[in-house]
Amino acid sequence: MRYRTLGRTGLKVSEIGFGAWAIGESWWGTQPEKDSLDALHRALDLGVNFIDTAAGYGNGKSERLIARVLKERREEVIVATKTPPAAGPWPPSPYCQMDERYSEKYIRNNVEERLRNLDTDCIDILQLHTWTRAWNRNPKPLDILKKLQAEGKIKYIGISTPEHDQNCVIDLMRRGYLDTVQVIYNIFEQEPAAELLPTAKEHHVGIIVRVAFDEGILTGKYSLNTKFPKGDFRKNYFAGDRLQRAVRRVEAIKKEIAGTDLTMPQLALKFTLMHPAVSTVIPGIRNVTQAEANTAVSELPDLNEDLLKRLRRHAWLRAFWYAGK
Ligand SMILES: NC(=O)c1ccc[n+]([C@@H]2O[C@H](COP(=O)([O-])OP(=O)(O)OC[C@H]3O[C@@H](n4cnc5c(N)ncnc54)[C@H](OP(=O)(O)O)[C@@H]3O)[C@@H](O)[C@H]2O)c1
Numbered sequence: 001m002r003y004r005t006l007g008r009t010g011l012k013v014s015e016i017g018f019g020a021w022a023i024g025e026s027w028w029g030t031q032p033e034k035d036s037l038d039a040l041h042r043a044l045d046l047g048v049n050f051i052d053t054a055a056g057y058g059n060g061k062s063e064r065l066i067a068r069v070l071k072e073r074r075e076e077v078i079v080a081t082k083t084p085p086a087a088g089p090w091p092p093s094p095y096c097q098m099d100e101r102y103s104e105k106y107i108r109n110n111v112e113e114r115l116r117n118l119d120t121d122c123i124d125i126l127q128l129h130t131w132t133r134a135w136n137r138n139p140k141p142l143d144i145l146k147k148l149q150a151e152g153k154i155k156y157i158g159i160s161t162p163e164h165d166q167n168c169v170i171d172l173m174r175r176g177y178l179d180t181v182q183v184i185y186n187i188f189e190q191e192p193a194a195e196l197l198p199t200a201k202e203h204h205v206g207i208i209v210r211v212a213f214d215e216g217i218l219t220g221k222y223s224l225n226t227k228f229p230k231g232d233f234r235k236n237y238f239a240g241d242r243l244q245r246a247v248r249r250v251e252a253i254k255k256e257i258a259g260t261d262l263t264m265p266q267l268a269l270k271f272t273l274m275h276p277a278v279s280t281v282i283p284g285i286r287n288v289t290q291a292e293a294n295t296a297v298s299e300l301p302d303l304n305e306d307l308l309k310r311l312r313r314h315a316w317l318r319a320f321w322y323a324g325k
Helices: 033-045 061-071 104-118 140-150 163-174 196-203 242-256 264-273 288-299 305-312
Strands: 003-005 012-014 050-052 078-083 123-128 154-160 180-184 206-210 278-281
Touching (some): 012 278, 033 061, 033 288, 050 206, 061 104, 123 140, 123 180, 140 154, 154 206, 163 180, 163 196, 180 196, 196 206, 242 264, 264 288
Parallel strands (some): 050 078, 078 123, 123 154, 206 278
Antiparallel strands (some): 003 012
16 A cells, blocks of 8 residues: 655545445445445555545444444554534535534534544544535634634544535635545546646645545446445436446446456546545445455556546536536
């Protein structure tokens, strides 16, 4: 496993981190607890020292599992968790009031719950789970986190970008509010390369890449016949003709690595690590096989320039109607 510096935190983090959403046993269908515990142990055995979780991953279940595993092991592991806004639209609308979604009382109570679940007295990285640029002018929730930092409850402060407006955090990065940003960056979603990633590099903000597999499709294992069970959020994410469109695009990407030893999961993870602003990528990991396959990617050789250039053509602007269907 190779390690990189997480921006201005100075922390040395494993290139491959552990995305701990699915092990919360919510939104991803059935997830046996033994698989989750074994996966966490195996990932740590293989050099992972960075885990990303959240309050919302199984209502704290993911955090509690991580705490159990860390209690049994002595090595230094950095855990990033997230505080979501109080009940209301997700992502927050431009009309949401900061004081209603992230009041000081609410943030304080929520952070106390994170500390209890993680069984610690100080959180390594506390990320606000989502944001709206409507709050940029006077980002009071980040000032509240600064207070908690001064009180020793959290070490570093981050935001996880809202999917529809990832660039909303750039202004905050420039103004020095953030130690880390968690961002969607993958072969389909390459927009962060325009400004967010270069700004992170310039201002020494640590970059945590999420959803490198675009919720699994970029592993190349889904087909037109794939059916997601009830209770699995991918049933909605890939609803209607989305699965068909995404599979078609993945088939085109597979042609780029035909005749090489690279697999799609390897390509998807290595693609993100090729950007110099990226400190760690956190694939969702549900079992030992995935822990082994994903951690091994760190030591693979870099992708060559020619392949990287060809991958740029697979960027997919899905959020806008201009591109048509
Ligand atoms: N708003 C936010 O802040 C936010 C949102 C989303 C995610 N996240 C974070 O980012 C992490 C990663 O995102 P994600 O888990 O949503 O999606 P992802 O990393 O794009 O995909 C993860 C899924 O791909 C499959 N997989 C993993 N490794 C594989 C391999 N080597 N070969 C084949 N299949 C493999 C697994 O599902 P199956 O085994 O079921 O196929 C796994 O759950 C999350 O765990 C979470 O920590 C944060």
